[in-house]
Amino acid sequence: MQHLDRLVRALRRLPGVGPRQAERFAAYFLRASQGEVEEFITALSEVKSSVVLCPKCFAYSEGDLCEICQDPDRDVTQICVVEDPQDIESIEKTGAYKGLYHVLHGAISPMEGRSAEQVKVRELLARVQNANPKIQEVIIATDPDSEGETTALYLADLLRGQVPQITRIGYGVPLGGDIDYMDEMTLGYSLKGRTKI
Amino acid sequence: MQHLDRLVRALRRLPGVGPRQAERFAAYFLRASQGEVEEFITALSEVKSSVVLCPKCFAYSEGDLCEICQDPDRDVTQICVVEDPQDIESIEKTGAYKGLYHVLHGAISPMEGRSAEQVKVRELLARVQNANPKIQEVIIATDPDSEGETTALYLADLLRGQVPQITRIGYGVPLGGDIDYMDEMTLGYSLKGRTKI
Numbered sequence: 349m350q351h352l353d354r355l356v357r358a359l360r361r362l363p364g365v366g367p368r369q370a371e372r373f374a375a376y377f378l379r380a381s382q383g384e385v386e387e388f389i390t391a392l393s394e395v396k397s398s399v400v401l402c403p404k405c406f407a408y409s410e411g412d413l414c415e416i417c418q419d420p421d422r423d424v425t426q427i428c429v430v431e432d433p434q435d436i437e438s439i440e441k442t443g444a445y446k447g448l449y450h451v452l453h454g455a456i457s458p459m460e461g462r463s464a465e466q467v468k469v470r471e472l473l474a475r476v477q478n479a480n481p482k483i484q485e486v487i488i489a490t491d492p493d494s495e496g497e498t499t500a501l502y503l504a505d506l507l508r509g510q511v512p513q514i515t516r517i518g519y520g521v522p523l524g525g526d527i528d529y530m531d532e533m534t535l536g537y538s539l540k541g542r543t544k545i
Numbered sequence: 546m547q548h549l550d551r552l553v554r555a556l557r558r559l560p561g562v563g564p565r566q567a568e569r570f571a572a573y574f575l576r577a578s579q580g581e582v583e584e585f586i587t588a589l590s591e592v593k594s595s596v597v598l599c600p601k602c603f604a605y606s607e608g609d610l611c612e613i614c615q616d617p618d619r620d621v622t623q624i625c626v627v628e629d630p631q632d633i634e635s636i637e638k639t640g641a642y643k644g645l646y647h648v649l650h651g652a653i654s655p656m657e658g659r660s661a662e663q664v665k666v667r668e669l670l671a672r673v674q675n676a677n678p679k680i681q682e683v684i685i686a687t688d689p690d691s692e693g694e695t696t697a698l699y700l701a702d703l704l705r706g707q708v709p710q711i712t713r714i715g716y717g718v719p720l721g722g723d724i725d726y727m728d729e730m731t732l733g734y735s736l737k738g739r740t741k742i
Contacts, residue, residue: 349596349605349607349612350607351588351592351595351596351607352592352607354588354591355588355589355591357588358589361573361577363572364566364569371634372561372631373560374592375629375631376558376560377589377592377593378592378593378605378630380558384558385589385590385593387555388555388589389589389590391548391551391555392552392555392574392582392586393582394548394551394552395549395551395552395571395574395575396582399546399549408546408549408575409546410547410549415546432572433572433575434568434569434572
């Protein structure tokens with residue numbers, strides 16, 4: 349069954365997909381109608397041919413500048429720095445942010461040999477230096493893991509003096525979380541970051 | 546981002562894939578090289594054009610009869626009945642079975658309105674009746690859940706008198722399982738099915 353094996357191998361390259369799930373996905377495609385599979389292939393081909401990186405913020409875009417960079421209602425003096433394009437949608441859903449974004453496409457990782465040169469750090473610096481009107485705040489929203497922290501510290505050093513305010517997203521207990529099960533680091537941050545009620 | 550949204554919608558149709566995972570898969574395809582994506586599309590198209598159902602046992606096949614039905618070393622007097630084509634690979638891995646298979650493509654489910662007519666039951670009966678040499682044993686290896694049980698009982702009734710031996714796979718505690726955490730039904734079956742050591 350060489351064709352089927354080849355499809356299963358291709359499906360295994362999807363992030364987080366193991367051998368059983370790849371087989372189940374292949375079985376789905378085998379059961380699906382020809383029309384459904386064609387629709388899938390068309391969607392995939394069109395994405396590859398039409399989705400580009402926004403030249404300003406490096407989010408995904410289907411035009412030249414992305415929708416957010418083009419939006420006249422956004423606050424152009426704020427930049428929120430994220431690791432991945434998908435992070436933007438999560439932040440947008442909160443409705444708590446109306447500025448622009450900057451996608452690094454990864455985090456600095458000495459362990460994996462990923463240096464600042466391999467993510468869009470230089471582009472961020474150039475953007476901050478050339479911005480008109482001036483950037484007032486850079487919010488660093490990299491992941492709260494060791495790579496994200498390393499990146500946040502690196503960016504804070506790099507941008508110091510270039511932007512009036514450099515901030516990091518707040519740490520704390522997630523809503524719906526259980527204090528009992530929370531790790532001590534998070535709980536410590538949540539105590540330090542306590543607010544009046 | 547209509548093209549990207551369309552791909553995410555298509556990916557959500559994969560079994561067990563939620564909105565976040567579909568977005569991660571789409572991000573994988575966006576990051577992947579053009580070559581990788583083309584390889585994926587080719588694998589998918591070839592599977593759709595070359596994989597058919599074996600006309601005898603309804604397993605997937607890339608020729609006419611499937612590899613197992615074509616294999617002269619298999620015991621053609623035994624048929625193991627499974628719900629899905631993937632089940633065959635799991636059973637083959639045990640090395641404990643050398644007969645033929647019959648894939649129902651589902652289980653009888655009154656809850657979901659799936660009758661015996663909608664799975665390959667009639668085909669199984671015809672196969673048993675027309676087999677030469679005669680089938681000596683039908684092993685019913687449908688899933689040990691309520692649909693699989695319903696199907697097993699239905700098949701046992703249907704085939705009674707047509708085949709010398711109709712068997713059901715054994716229930717019991719899975720290896721590596723913990724007696725403590727086992728449900729009472731399974732444990733009850735495991736006691737009934739005890740063997741001498």
